[in-house]
Amino acid sequence: MPSDLDPGSTIFFTLTIDGQSLGAFNGCEGLASTVETEQYQEGGNNGFMWQLPTRVTFSTIRLTRPLTPETSKVAAWISSVTTGVTRPTAQISALRADGSEVARWGLIDVLPVSWQGPSLNPESPGVATEVLEITHHGFTD
Template identity: 80%
Template structure:
């Protein structure tokens, strides 16, 4: 009997920017693309409308996690925009609990859009979390 892995059971996500790991995240949303469609009616053919693809847009990706030692790497990457914009490539990998990879997405021309650090309130103890939002120009291998 073969030991098949469940392809959809992901637990955490790894983010790598130009070969440097920014750590593991427990939430990832926004891996999506949308193709705009233009409709063109063909003259003399009343029963058919052409559906033509035009522009492809990609949504921003939001990664969330509790604070980790890699938090300083994320803050440094966002702060580096002050010295000039560099659009690196990135990889996001969905991982199982044992660390094996379910899937990976390559991202082109990545740019940090926002970073939100934790709310620190001693009167209301909770897990300190951070949120990183990134934009990109498309997917690659």
């Protein structure tokens, strides 16, 4: 396998909201969906039960990264919710260290749920990180 296609290489994620980049993140969790089902018993067929889909739910997505200058873009996006809710589309792209794309997820009706800034405590030195959680109504191309 060529080294530029190594699936074990370092991956980072970019978040774009309606075409505007909010920067790169080194962690992404929660790209998931669940299909709820309902059981239906067919008359006269006692050995079989239909599993019918009823609702699809999507988990919140949690993006983490060290503190960067793009933090101000995230803060501006979250602050814009107070002036009226618009639900833009978004894209999360998984990229290799050389910038080539591994995968991409389109998200419908994105809304910021929470943002946690860095803990700036001189008694516990470490990388200052931020965490952004977003919710959405589904995946798209």
